[in-house]
Amino acid sequence: MNQKTKYDFLIIGAGIAGLCLAQQLEKLGKSFLIIDQETEHKSSKVAAGMFNPISGKRMTVNWRVQELLESLHESFNEFETLLGKNYLVSANIIQSFGNIKESNDFTLQLEKSNFSRFIGSNQIEIQGLNQEFGSFEVLGSGWVKTKEWIEDYQHYLSEKGVLIRRKADWQEIKPQGIEWRWRDHDFEKVVSCEGYQYQENPHFHWLPFKLCKGEVLQIKCVGLNQQYILKKGVYLVHQYDDVYKVGATYEWDFENEKPTQAGKENLIDKLEKLLTLPYEIIKQESGIRPTTRDRAAILGEHPLLKNLYCFNGLGTKGMLQAPFLAKHFFEAVYTNTGLDPKVSIERFYSFYSTSQI
Ligand SMILES: Cc1cc2nc3c(=O)[nH]c(=O)nc-3n(C[C@H](O)[C@H](O)[C@H](O)COP(=O)(O)OP(=O)(O)OC[C@H]3O[C@@H](n4cnc5c(N)ncnc54)[C@H](O)[C@@H]3O)c2cc1C
Known part of the structure; x- marks a missing residue:
């Protein structure tokens, strides 16, 4: 680790x-x-690691979508230069309808909404994808090779001596006037990026998260078009060779983080409706999304503790949002321009009371 003792920032969570x-x-x-x-x-x-400019069954265009997409591309161009690898794959989604009603609803929605700029052809036929009720193409989407990027960037930060592998104990992170101290190091500011483990943080556990567990499968399937993301109830995102990620479940009541048989069956059931080719399951994984009650991220300073910040609540769209929100966060910290009210922690200040510490 670096011998330096005074830093601008301490970040908890990588x-x-x-x-x-x-x-x-x-x-x-x-x-x-x-x-x-x-x-x-x-x-x-x-x-x-998928990003999609439109979301939900009601097909709404994401909040500040143009800025989100621009920041995402800019950020991963820079990672490519820094780490020497390309992590962002631009790939349109072929979204297949589940039934006639879905197809009709889509046509109606297209006439009255503003997402048509992200809609491409409805004529693309994909081998192996069940398109019995038709399909449409979503433009501007893609995925980031998230695991590979995280491992590479963490390795780079480790080599620089700025990434420390351990659990941060909040009893050891203490305010010193308006600054903060952890062990022998002083910090101007501290940011909690702890995802769903915010629950263990004594300063931010009062925030109104509504966590959502997700499970995914990895399958091997030969003969699919790897140029597109396929979607019908679940998505299929290419990983490497003939391996695809299939996801995801949305579980609002769950016992623990581990993969379940019910999650697997749920995914297989949807996959059977999507795929017309044989496949083999090779892996099942699960995680907990840091989703919030109003489905927006939570950024900003603690209501009482100066220079202690939260950057969390990325929910189901961490990849699309994080690069833009990181820029937005520092603009607010360093230029006092203020955070967009949609993501500012201030909307929840009324939930805080000193008795909760
Ligand atoms: C199945 C599934 C599929 C998903 N698919 C997509 C997708 O296709 N596209 C997309 O954009 N998003 C997707 N998401 C959502 C996305 O994963 C999240 O939005 C994002 O990962 C949240 O990142 P985070 O850094 O806030 O939290 P996390 O990934 O949870 O990271 C928090 C980190 O902080 C560490 N930490 C916590 N507390 C401490 C502590 N006290 N000391 C030290 N370290 C600590 C944890 O160990 C962890 O490493 C998916 C989520 C799931 C579960």
């Missing part, structure tokens, strides 16, 4: 959130340490 903040800090020339405990069920490593 998932998608913490790593996107680290990238911005490097660009800003700020010093930092990042502490991360490796966990098997880290949401960021299980994620398919």
Whole structure:
């Protein structure tokens, strides 16, 4: 580890959130340490890394979508230069309808909404995809090879001596006037990027998260078109060779982080409706998404503790949102421009009371 004792930032958590903040800090020339405990069920490593400008059954265009997409591409161009690998794959989605009603609803929605700029052809035929009720192409989408990127960037940060592998104990992270101290090191500011483990953080456990467990399968299937992401109830994202990630489940009541038989059956059931080719299951994984009650991220300073920040709540769309939100976060910290109210922690200040500490 670095021998330096005074830093600008201490980041807790090196998932998608913490790593996107680290990238911005490097660009800003700020010093930092990042502490991360490796966990098997880290949401960021299980994620398919897919990004899609439109979301949900009601097909709404994402909040600030143009800026989200621009920041995502800019960020991964920079990672390509830094780490020497291309992690972002641009790939349109071929979304197949589940029934006639879905197809009719889509046509109606297309006439009255603003997502048509992201809709391509409805004539693309894909071998192995069940398109009995028709399909359409979503433009501007793709995926990030999330696990590979996380491992490579964490390795780079380790080599620089700024990533520490351990669980951060909040009893050891203490305010010193308006600054913070962890062991022998002083920090101007601390940011919690702990994902669903925010629950163990004594300063932020009061935030209104509504966690959502997700499970995915990895399958081997020969003969599919790897140029597209396929979607029908579940998505199929190419990984390597003939291997695809199939996901995901959305489980709002769950006992623990581990993969379940019910999750597997749910995915197989949907996969059978999507695929017309034989496949073999090779792996099952699970993780917990840091989803919030109003489905928006939570960024900003603690209501009482100066220079203690939260950057969390990336929910189901960590990859699409994190690069833009990391830039937005530091603009707010360093220029006092204020955070977009949709993602600012201030919307939840009324949930906080000192009795909860
Ligand atoms: C099955 C599934 C599929 C998904 N698919 C997609 C997808 O296709 N596209 C997409 O954009 N999003 C997807 N997501 C959502 C995405 O994974 C999340 O939005 C994102 O990973 C959240 O990142 P995070 O860094 O906030 O949290 P996490 O990934 O949970 O990372 C938090 C990190 O902080 C560490 N940590 C926590 N507390 C401490 C502590 N006290 N000390 C040290 N370290 C600590 C943890 O160990 C972990 O490494 C998916 C999620 C799941 C579960």
